[in-house]
Amino acid sequence: IFHLAGIVSGEAEANFDLGYRVNLDGTRALFDAVRLAAFAPRLVFTSSIAVFGAPFPDVIPDEFHPTPLTSYGTQKQMSEALLADYTRRGFFDGIGIRLPTICVRPGKPNKAASSFFSGIIREPLAGQEAILPVPRSVLHTHASPRSAVNFLIHAAEIDGDKVGPRRNLTMPGVAVTVGEQIEALERIAGAEVAKRIREQPDETIWAIVKGWPTRFEARRARELGFAAEKNFDEIIQAHIEDELGKTVA
Template sequence: MHVLVTGAAGMIGRKLADRLARDGALGGTAITMLTLTDIVEPPVPSGFSGSVRRVTTDLAAPGVAASLVSTRPELIFHVAGVVSAEAEMDLEKGYRANLDGTRALLDAIRCVGEAYRPKVVFTSSCAVFGAPFPETIDDDFHLTPLTSYGTQKAMCELMLADYSRRGFLDGVGLRLPAVCVRPGPPNKAASGFFSAIIREPLAGRETTLPVSEAVLHTHASPRATVGFLIHAAGLSREALGPRINITMPGVCCTVGEQIEALRRVAGDAAVARIRRAPDPLVETIVAGWPHRFDAARARALGFVAESSFDEIVRIHVEDDLGGRIPD
């Protein structure tokens, strides 16, 4: 099997490529080739016995998507895109990366011809939903995004569903909650503070909290997120039905509850490294996001997330800190 991963230099893309390389197979079929692409060079995953092709390019540029699918990868994980606050601050960049790149990819697949119908797993976002919200967002809630990022993701969901309906590809879109705890340097996501208030104190660094501790949100770890992608790749068209975009499960908690989970795992000294610094832009963006999801359909289809935020903190320690909290 040939697998293509877009956005392979990003955090989720890297962890996904590592998981694919480590497993070496999907659904009992051996992975013989990995094509990894991003606007910066993706790292080579270790321990993979097959071929690895790395392509450093802009997916939205003319001809790039056609070149990537010319070798007919059977499975495509479309993870590429820019994050929420960046898409809000730079309208043109957000639409180019999130919408134009996706359409270029889907059209390139369509133009290969009827004999080619790959599985496409797309990372969407719960930002496709917009206020006013009920207490819990169920699987039938309407898409009325209140940010450019959410709008771009909603448009891509509709395109993915339409191209799947017309038989050009076999798509599934995953509406991800906040992915937390993200390792590495901070990115430009408005949700970045959810990770920073855990990651930075655990590393012995101070960080800022731009919103109230009462802010409520739903989270899944990078490990669970990669698990969502792998699981989605194995879902049949019959299991999915016509509604191919699915809200993923996660742990719903307040920022204050996140901080208390950090305290239980790492103690008072870690919590003391969080400094309150309200940011009106971040507060406005976060206020337009949904908070709690039922995700009954995803759970019925076999998607699994963590059961507590303590577990999410411990996964970060295990996966990204070598199993121990630095002194």
């Protein structure tokens, strides 16, 4: 069973009741339905790096304690605890994967506070203007949709005994600044495409983003066979190939 449903970060912060009803109550309802069905499947849950809160070390180790600073992160952390306890009790065999920001997301922007990370790549490549609401110095960790799918598949197949009792894993990714994202876009698509990004500060988004973690060790996940891109150029190339149907030289 793959549990990916949820209210995203910006919306969970804006709508307190909805975020808890969907992200926490909905998750527990699903977990209880599985428990009552009594067939103990592998259950893969998509958590988030939002479970971590500042202050941060330069690189966050696997032992770093989750102290979320948003309602969304709190809801995800509570769900992680439920997953570990239901696994301990034998109701299912759960694996929680803390996803970095998935970039470049296909389709239209959503209400996630992180939506701009994809927008500043996706929209310029489509010939449209993109809004950048935070400083170019913001450092963040990303993985492509390709990697996200591979994370899910690997989590479904991995030996639970090798994971041990700590069932929630921080996934690997590429840590870059927003400025480095834009530089990668310019290298691949040209300066004119990169000029379609317009800087327009948004204090609401900035208040959320500046409390997010930046770099992760992700040692446990790597040792268990999870892998992501090596640089942000590869993430853009994956988007161009998978969503725009073009081959990147």
